[in-house]
Amino acid sequence: MKYSKQRDLILSIVRNTTIHPSAEWVYEQAKKEMPSIGIATVYRNLNALVGSGEIERITAAGHVDRFDGQVSEHCHMQCVRCGKLIDLYPDSEENMERLRELICETFGVEDKNVRISRTLLRGVCNKCIDSEN
């Protein structure tokens, strides 16, 4: 892939936040540094970066796609009520391995078929549980 100033900027924007930004948010940030940049360029490069594995796409019902530049193995949980995304970092590789084994056993799938990292789990955040009353 040929170098471009734009892709470089977009990658650094996505890497330097933990808010799981949308394309629109990345575009707004990018314009601050490079006012002439177009939204199409942002989309094209986000797609390219997802394709090359440098960032991750998070797709969830009722929400625009979001992106994540954290490279370490982790998952997300989305609140089924308010849509908030929460990073879930595993406490140990051993537990990730146990999780993988248990998923295979429970659902009858083979180990080689499973990709645990980047799974979007479902849940309810504390704020939404509290406001249920």
Place this chain on the structure above:
Amino acid sequence: MKYSKQRDLILSIVRNTTIHPSAEWVYEQAKKEMPSIGIATVYRNLNALVGSGEIERITAAGHVDRFDGQVSEHCHMQCVRCGKLIDLYPDSEENMERLRELICETFGVEDKNVRISRTLLRGVCNKCIDSEN
């Protein structure tokens, strides 16, 4: 909710297939029985049925929303290469419970926050693994 012939038809179509149909597919099927039905009606009723919990929506990156009329507790796995959706039925409630506990331990979340059912797991189907060579 007021009864309607259209919603009844749409629900039975979604319930009587295991292919996880898209709105468009449901619309095509519905037209066979009720040629005057409109696509907006299909979308409105699919949304209503998801809202009332009678069917489930499956949202995955790069694909239109799909729907699932199976009421039993289960998950899905989507092939990250070809997008195919596979039903995952748990072998036992005990393992589902163990899974829940392990997820809480591994990611440091509380039991009350986790919804395992309907999680969309990530994986690679056998066909795609084979064609990797």
Place this chain on the structure above:
DNA sequence: TTACCTGCAAACCGTTTGCCGGGAT
């Protein structure tokens, strides 16, 4: 030089909405 890339605007496409007439209760 020659691809590949960008910016712009228009197109795209799945989905939603406004309107008004019709059917359920």
Place this chain on the structure above:
DNA sequence: ATCCCGGCAAACGGTTTGCAGGTAA
């Protein structure tokens, strides 16, 4: 009689694409 619901078509919103000019290799 009421008012929710359906059909139609237009709007919507996020994303992609075609084009012509620019930039990295």
